[in-house]
Amino acid sequence: MGKNTREQLLESARRCFAAKGFYGASIADIADELDLTKQALLHHFGSKEKLYGEILKGIAESIISDIIRTRADVTDPLAQLEALMTGILKRQLAHSDEAQILMRELLDNRARAEQAGNWYLKPFLDSLVSIVRTIPLEEDLTEARALALVYQFLGSINYFVVSEPTLTQMFGKEMHAAMRQDYPEQLRLLIRSRFHRV
Amino acid sequence: MGKNTREQLLESARRCFAAKGFYGASIADIADELDLTKQALLHHFGSKEKLYGEILKGIAESIISDIIRTRADVTDPLAQLEALMTGILKRQLAHSDEAQILMRELLDNRARAEQAGNWYLKPFLDSLVSIVRTIPLEEDLTEARALALVYQFLGSINYFVVSEPTLTQMFGKEMHAAMRQDYPEQLRLLIRSRFHRV
DNA sequence: CAATTTCCTTACCAATCGGTAAGTCATTTA
DNA sequence: TAAATGACTTACCGATTGGTAAGGAAATTG
CATH class of the missing domain: 1.10.357 (Tetracycline Repressor; domain 2)
Known part of the structure; x- marks a missing residue:
């Protein structure tokens, strides 16, 4: 289910960053949308900046x-x-x-x-x-x-x-x-x- | 010098909010630009939201x-x-x-x-x-x-x-x-x- | 002169931030 | 079957966030 989670995280992150901006959106917010912890997100993307970079x-x-x-x-x-x-x-x-x-x-x-x-x-x-x-x-x-x-x-x-x-x-x-x-x-x-x- | 400080704080806040957005700019940043503490800012405006509202x-x-x-x-x-x-x-x-x-x-x-x-x-x-x-x-x-x-x-x-x-x-x-x-x-x-x- | 108000400070506070460490559990690989 | 990898979790961490409390110095007011 790994690939799927990653893509879902990207979607969730896109929504959050769009709505609240880079500073306004927390990685916990993003992960919460999928009932995951922020550490799950960090596992997939390493850091908030890298996640944002991938989205851009x-x-x-x-x-x-x-x-x-x-x-x-x-x-x-x-x-x-x-x-x-x-x-x-x-x-x-x-x-x-x-x-x-x-x-x-x-x-x-x-x-x-x-x-x-x-x-x-x-x-x-x-x-x-x-x-x-x-x-x-x-x-x-x-x-x-x-x-x-x-x-x-x-x-x-x-x-x-x-x-x-x-x-x-x-x-x-x-x-x-x-x-x-x-x-x-x-x-x-x-x-x-x-x-x-x- | 109170009125003056207030206006200077408004200017500084306008710059910070413009550059980093509401979430990205901290009240400490804003006050620092005038070598004041954030509590001086809070004294004049009560809260970050009220300050932002006044600017708008x-x-x-x-x-x-x-x-x-x-x-x-x-x-x-x-x-x-x-x-x-x-x-x-x-x-x-x-x-x-x-x-x-x-x-x-x-x-x-x-x-x-x-x-x-x-x-x-x-x-x-x-x-x-x-x-x-x-x-x-x-x-x-x-x-x-x-x-x-x-x-x-x-x-x-x-x-x-x-x-x-x-x-x-x-x-x-x-x-x-x-x-x-x-x-x-x-x-x-x-x-x-x-x-x-x- | 005494009292009050204005303007600002230091000292805190709980909450949240991004990130690290270590471990659990399931699946894959050798 | 044993080892290793991937996908997470809980438990922390220090730094920073907005905000409160209390007090001090200076100016204003009675």
Whole structure:
């Protein structure tokens, strides 16, 4: 039953870290969810940091492989950008745990020096930038501008995903359901209109 | 010197909470920055939670008063939206501490039941929505769609502000400086093009 | 001048943190 | 069958957490 326990611990840890952050979640909390002691967790992962590191690695790998799959399908750069962004939105909505963890990682970067989980995602950002720069546009996009554009879309996506509980509390469940259903289309509109192809 | 100490403690706490989050920052850390003991802090604020609550309240008040000031100047709804959003961007860039705390608050909402600091900002969201809905557009905007639109812009802003250290680490200081300088213009372009007024 | 209040300290406290050590029990391997 | 390995447990550990109690020095107030 060893392999199974390990994976269950990873799932539990992902939930806890997403909900309370690295400092807020204790390894005892995580193990308790499976009616285990924290020493069982330490047996499998050695330390809290290593456990967290494995989770970050898993998220980055999963996202990147997800992206690569999407990328091969389309050739037109604008369509490709659109497909990638809506793909990311869908993905993050389905795995909001991961979106939360990455957002926390973004925030904790200031304190926790290097080893950030976002580094894994740099190649992914680079490829998005190169796609954007091949889209014909009257203005010439510097790398900084292309990155800013990419960041605007990524921000729209991740901020929304991470705001789910707050939006639900503020505007009610139905309102959030409506937004969630419509958001992919709104994202597509935002991207297309920015490139004057509406 | 009491009033002064209190304010200095608030500043120090804002920095610590922004950098490490509510759980990650200890009241001893905060007091240490002023060469005080944590008991001095407890004397002024009673408890860690109350201190944090005061910070949230301060941030919300400061943002809202900032917004109200911007709002009176313009009448055309699109121009008003534009002014508000670039105003928020400027503001968040200048007070990235506050942007980080609010983003953390968004994430911790799941765990820490009600009393969220984002509630203070609901009227602000409402007024943004009402502005957007008065902008003429071929599609009719439901409340959910208008809110989605607002959220896209807010996401673009806050995600970028919060990503500063990561972006700097990944792409270098100069690149980030270039992005930061250009981001207001890019935001304006994003908003205008979405409303077909480029 | 006496009393009180404000601001802060040292001295504690129980609870919790991540982690180590040692041992139990079941399964696998030689 | 004996040895070894994997998957846990209980029993600890020192450090740190937020918070309380009591008191001291200085300023404010009567």
